[in-house]
Amino acid sequence: MKNSIAERVSDFLKDYPPFNKLTNKTLLKIAIEVTITYLEKGDTIFKKDDVCHDSFYVVRDGAINLYYSNEDVKEITNIHDTGDLFGLRPLINKEPYKLTATANEESIVYGIPIEVFQSLTDKNNKVQKYLITAFASNAFDPYTEEEAGKIFVDYLPSTSQDIVNFQTANYTKSPITCTTTSTLQAAAKKMSDHKIGCIVVVDNEKKPVGIITNSDIKNKIATGLFPIETPVTNIMSSPVMTGKKGLTIAHGQLQMIKHSIGHLCITKDGTVNSKLVGVLTHHDVLVNLGNNPTVILKEIKRTKRTKKLREARLKGNTLLRSYLEQNIPISHIINVISEINDAVTIRAIELALKKMPTAPPVAFSWLALGSQGRNEQLLFTDQDNALVFEDVPENKYEETQTYFLELAKLVTASLNKIGFEYCEADMMASNPEWCKSLTEWKNQFKSWILKPDEKAVLLSSIFFDYNRVYGNKELVDDLTDTIYTTLAETDIFYKFLARDATKSPSPLGFFKQFLVEKNGEQKELFNIKNRALMPLIDAARVLILSKQIRGVNNTSERFEKLAELEPNNKELHESCSYAFKALSKFKTKQGLLRNNSGKFIDLETLTKEEKLKLRRCFKPIQEIQDILKIRFDLKNFI
Amino acid sequence: MIFNWFRKNKKEYPDFWIDYLDSFKAPKKDKVDTTRFVAFDTETTGFDKKNDRILSIGAVSFVGKSIQVKESLELYLEQEVFNPESVKIHGIMKKGSLEKVTELEAIKLFLAYIKDAVLIAHHAYFDKTMVNEMLLRHGLGKLKNEFVDTGYLFNKSKHIIYRESLKEHYTLDDLCKELNVPKVDRHTANGDALITAIIFLKILSRLDKRKSLEWDYLLKA
Numbered sequence: 140m141k142n143s144i145a146e147r148v149s150d151f152l153k154d155y156p157p158f159n160k161l162t163n164k165t166l167l168k169i170a171i172e173v174t175i176t177y178l179e180k181g182d183t184i185f186k187k188d189d190v191c192h193d194s195f196y197v198v199r200d201g202a203i204n205l206y207y208s209n210e211d212v213k214e215i216t217n218i219h220d221t222g223d224l225f226g227l228r229p230l231i232n233k234e235p236y237k238l239t240a241t242a243n244e245e246s247i248v249y250g251i252p253i254e255v256f257q258s259l260t261d262k263n264n265k266v267q268k269y270l271i272t273a274f275a276s277n278a279f280d281p282y283t284e285e286e287a288g289k290i291f292v293d294y295l296p297s298t299s300q301d302i303v304n305f306q307t308a309n310y311t312k313s314p315i316t317c318t319t320t321s322t323l324q325a326a327a328k329k330m331s332d333h334k335i336g337c338i339v340v341v342d343n344e345k346k347p348v349g350i351i352t353n354s355d356i357k358n359k360i361a362t363g364l365f366p367i368e369t370p371v372t373n374i375m376s377s378p379v380m381t382g383k384k385g386l387t388i389a390h391g392q393l394q395m396i397k398h399s400i401g402h403l404c405i406t407k408d409g410t411v412n413s414k415l416v417g418v419l420t421h422h423d424v425l426v427n428l429g430n431n432p433t434v435i436l437k438e439i440k441r442t443k444r445t446k447k448l449r450e451a452r453l454k455g456n457t458l459l460r461s462y463l464e465q466n467i468p469i470s471h472i473i474n475v476i477s478e479i480n481d482a483v484t485i486r487a488i489e490l491a492l493k494k495m496p497t498a499p500p501v502a503f504s505w506l507a508l509g510s511q512g513r514n515e516q517l518l519f520t521d522q523d524n525a526l527v528f529e530d531v532p533e534n535k536y537e538e539t540q541t542y543f544l545e546l547a548k549l550v551t552a553s554l555n556k557i558g559f560e561y562c563e564a565d566m567m568a569s570n571p572e573w574c575k576s577l578t579e580w581k582n583q584f585k586s587w588i589l590k591p592d593e594k595a596v597l598l599s600s601i602f603f604d605y606n607r608v609y610g611n612k613e614l615v616d617d618l619t620d621t622i623y624t625t626l627a628e629t630d631i632f633y634k635f636l637a638r639d640a641t642k643s644p645s646p647l648g649f650f651k652q653f654l655v656e657k658n659g660e661q662k663e664l665f666n667i668k669n670r671a672l673m674p675l676i677d678a679a680r681v682l683i684l685s686k687q688i689r690g691v692n693n694t695s696e697r698f699e700k701l702a703e704l705e706p707n708n709k710e711l712h713e714s715c716s717y718a719f720k721a722l723s724k725f726k727t728k729q730g731l732l733r734n735n736s737g738k739f740i741d742l743e744t745l746t747k748e749e750k751l752k753l754r755r756c757f758k759p760i761q762e763i764q765d766i767l768k769i770r771f772d773l774k775n776f777i
Numbered sequence: 778m779i780f781n782w783f784r785k786n787k788k789e790y791p792d793f794w795i796d797y798l799d800s801f802k803a804p805k806k807d808k809v810d811t812t813r814f815v816a817f818d819t820e821t822t823g824f825d826k827k828n829d830r831i832l833s834i835g836a837v838s839f840v841g842k843s844i845q846v847k848e849s850l851e852l853y854l855e856q857e858v859f860n861p862e863s864v865k866i867h868g869i870m871k872k873g874s875l876e877k878v879t880e881l882e883a884i885k886l887f888l889a890y891i892k893d894a895v896l897i898a899h900h901a902y903f904d905k906t907m908v909n910e911m912l913l914r915h916g917l918g919k920l921k922n923e924f925v926d927t928g929y930l931f932n933k934s935k936h937i938i939y940r941e942s943l944k945e946h947y948t949l950d951d952l953c954k955e956l957n958v959p960k961v962d963r964h965t966a967n968g969d970a971l972i973t974a975i976i977f978l979k980i981l982s983r984l985d986k987r988k989s990l991e992w993d994y995l996l997k998a
Binding site: 144147148171172173174175176177178179182200245 | 835837842843844845846847849851853876957959965966967968971975978979982
């Protein structure tokens with residue numbers, strides 16, 4: 140008999156994982172068995188230690204809180220919204236619930252009977268994996284952390300999990316402190332009394348000046364470096380890294396990754412110059428997250444084999460996929476993936492250095508170029524890199540270069556194995572042309588800038604976006620200084636760059652149709668990289684170089700910086716930044732879909748909405764090109 | 778048959794009607810949270826109780842706050858009277874592809890489904906009348922169930938200070954909007970029945986907050 144309700148239930152479920160992996164027929168069979176439950180705010184679905192229900196749940200409307208309850212302490216671990224699953228424990232084992240689930244607001248949930256569900260999805264591997272992963276990522280139990288890492292290999296998107304990243308971090312609100320005049324012994328006593336792993340040293344105004352952790356005591360006291368009566372100021376780490384009240388978990392986590400620290404002091408205004416209000420520890424972050432970039436980065440840093448690096452980088456890809464599906468802001472995705480890419484490269488270099496018969500004869504730096512240099516690389520793309528080494532006497536030059544070429548070959552080979560294709564144009568450090576001493580590099584850039592030609596402009600799009608990934612910082616700073624001084628001497632180079640940035644016209648044809656490739660293998664496909672992304676990247680580069688701004692490599696950040704510097708063009712720059720992010724996201728999604736770089740898009744596969752979205756992004760391209768034409772006076776420049 | 782219905786004694790009633798009446802002999806539960814409720818809705822050819830007919834009946838039942846999808850009722854009735862105007866609203870054609878039952882069969886299934894449950898409907902009087910007319914046509918008595926009207930109940934749930942702004946007549950759509958109920962399945966009988974059930978539960982939770990809830994409070998005086 141017809142059951143309209145079941146049809147509607149199944150209509151709802153089909154949009155959410157894991158139900159989106161089932162056929163309509165199976166789904167309808169499941170839908171018939173569903174129990175629809177209405178919940179008032181505060182109603183409990185199950186309590187900690189309750190016997191397992193024979194259903195698991197999907198939120199239809201409203202939101203469900205899951206929390207640990209310890210006597211009177213309630214610690215919310217997750218809030219589930221429409222489409223999220225919860226109460227998955229009975230799928231895994233028949234132990235009582237570990238969490239309590241209550242309605243955060245008036246809600247309607249669907250109960251899916253496990254027996255029916257399992258008998259219908261028994262042979263569907265994807266569904267099983269999804270559920271196990273969803274379960275693991277919901278159980279924020281530090282003891283399953285290792286296991287969660289393993290499950291992550293098969294990580295399928297969970298809509299509930301990574302949202303947590305953007306919730307406000309739950310930090311310790313009443314941190315234990317000691318004053319600058321305390322002795323270490325007193326501080327250690329306090330730590331052991333409170334059973335904590337760190338103590339913040341504060342001044343008279345309660346501003347944090349330093350931090351002492353267990354490892355400080357282990358490394359500096361237990362080794363006999365300092366006597367136990369030493370003032371805390373002697374052994375504390377200072378200054379402390381700080382964050383603002385209300386910072387997100389994702390942000391806190393990124394800070395920790397960046398500075399390789401485990402503790403973030405939360406202060407009133409987010410700087411060391413205001414009162415300490417809390418401490419966010421690495422552990423707090425981990426408790427908030429099941430699977431996370433930190434775990435991947437840790438793995439990368441520890442690995443001893445290239446094969447493992449590849450696995451780790453692949454996990455980055457699945458992470459990327461799930462981030463995209465969950466609409467995490469693209470700028471954050473880029474940050475995380477860039478960190479992973481950089482970490483992979485660093486580790487590959489470290490491993491290569493170990494394989495070399497001797498240590499490097501002089502200091503050197505490994506530069507990432509192109510998209511990796513701009514920190515915009517989301518998918519596996521070509522590797523573009525270069526190497527700069529310290530100046531050596533002329534008679535030593537060849538010998539030194541040979542050493543670094545050998546090293547570069549090892550690195551590029553393992554990067555290739557990891558999944559970064561060799562650069563077709565051979566723009567890699569293993570090419571003698573791009574593995575040079577500092578002085579040689581300076582001369583190279585000078586000639587590009589002062590005597591620009593087509594080739595120079597072509598290369599500039601890659602070489603002017605370099606970023607030091609590994610090695611000596613001074614070498615790179617020195618090179619950058621020279622480049623900016625040379626740039627100040629001439630205008631002609633900017634003209635070349637600007638002309639290049641305006642050479643590919645708006646991606647829309649006269650009749651507002653997309654301009655597609657006319658020949659070759661990619662015929663009738665839309666080249667989103669060349670036609671939409673490159674014009675934005677090129678425009679951002681020439682504008683930021685002409686403003687002599689350093690250290691901002693990322694295209695969207697460049698536009699944001701430009702918006703700040705040119706208030707009259709603020710809106711345009713902001714929309715360029717937005718367009719760039721939107722387009723990169725689009726390209727990345729396409730790439731994931733087709734398992735390639737996502738450069739070419741088959742317009743046939745796009746929905747009307749997607750096409751409209753793309754079109755909207757093209758508008759600022761034309762406007763920014765107009766600006767370039769005027770600013771660099773391109774009208775009379777041939 | 779119709780003229781002498783009042784002379785009929787019990788024995789002459791069909792079994793299903795007797796079963797229906799018998800279900801009321803069970804001791805009455807007086808607590809709201811253990812009472813079986815059936816929310817139902819009828820789609821009709823029009824609003825004339827004598828000439829119009831029921832096209833479909835949808836119903837969902839629940840005890841507490843959970844509704845089993847499997848245990849919902851959805852009936853489409855074979856038609857003699859047909860009003861092309863109303864097809865626009867509910868989409869039920871005289872000869873559609875839907876599996877249909879006779880009016881008598883529908884009565885049997887409906888009575889067996891509702892038993893002694895408390896019935897909930899939006900503007901219950903209309904649905905009650907239409908069902909009673911149908912029963913009458915087949916020589917049966919009126920429904921014995923208690924009725925809760927969500928339109929009436931909604932007014933009751935409003936705080937006294939808003940009473941003045943209350944409308945005389947709330948449509949189901951009005952209530953969906955006021956109570957934030959997704960209107961995914963309006964105008965199929967059991968879709969509307971589900972919406973009515975959820976509206977009832979939502980109003981109930983609002984009434985309950987003020988802890989003024991007694992059983993007969995729900996019923997229209």
